[in-house]
Amino acid sequence: MVFIEHSASGRGERGVVAAGHRAAxxxxxxxxxxxxxxxxxxxxxxxLALVRxxxxxxxxxxxxGSFDVPVGKAALSHHFAVLRAAGLVEQRDEGPRRVNRLRRxxxxxxxxxxxxxxxxAD
Numbered sequence: 001m002v003f004i005e006h007s008a009s010g011r012g013e014r015g016v017v018a019a020g021h022r023a024a025x026x027x028x029x030x031x032x033x034x035x036x037x038x039x040x041x042x043x044x045x046x047x048l049a050l051v052r053x054x055x056x057x058x059x060x061x062x063x064x065g066s067f068d069v070p071v072g073k074a075a076l077s078h079h080f081a082v083l084r085a086a087g088l089v090e091q092r093d094e095g096p097r098r099v100n101r102l103r104r105x106x107x108x109x110x111x112x113x114x115x116x117x118x119x120x121a122d
Contacts, residue, residue: 028084060101
């Protein structure tokens with residue numbers, strides 16, 4: 001049995017599931033993200049590497065375990081949670097894999113030019 005709780009804006013979702021099932025990740029729409037939260041999410045080198053790799057990949061083709069970053073599974077999970085909370089990443093489960101997409105269009109609508117600037121900076 002799955003219950004979905006919507007945020008006040010109606011955009012975020014929180015999955016509550018029965019035992020033996022993985023909860024769906026909670027997502028924040030970019031319209032609900034302050035600019036400082038977006039900048040803080042992009043300031044971390046590991047998160048920036050994840051965003052850069054997602055920017056070069058087709059939507060829903062990269063699973064969480066496919067990224068070459070110098071952190072363990074728990075830290076990687078945390079980094080993805082920060083990116084979801086900043087409205088940068090959306091995730092969904094496909095069987096045993098959790099796949100990702102960069103919310104480029106939505107994020108660009110909220111913060112025009114920010115991703116372009118961050119992605120080309122060295």
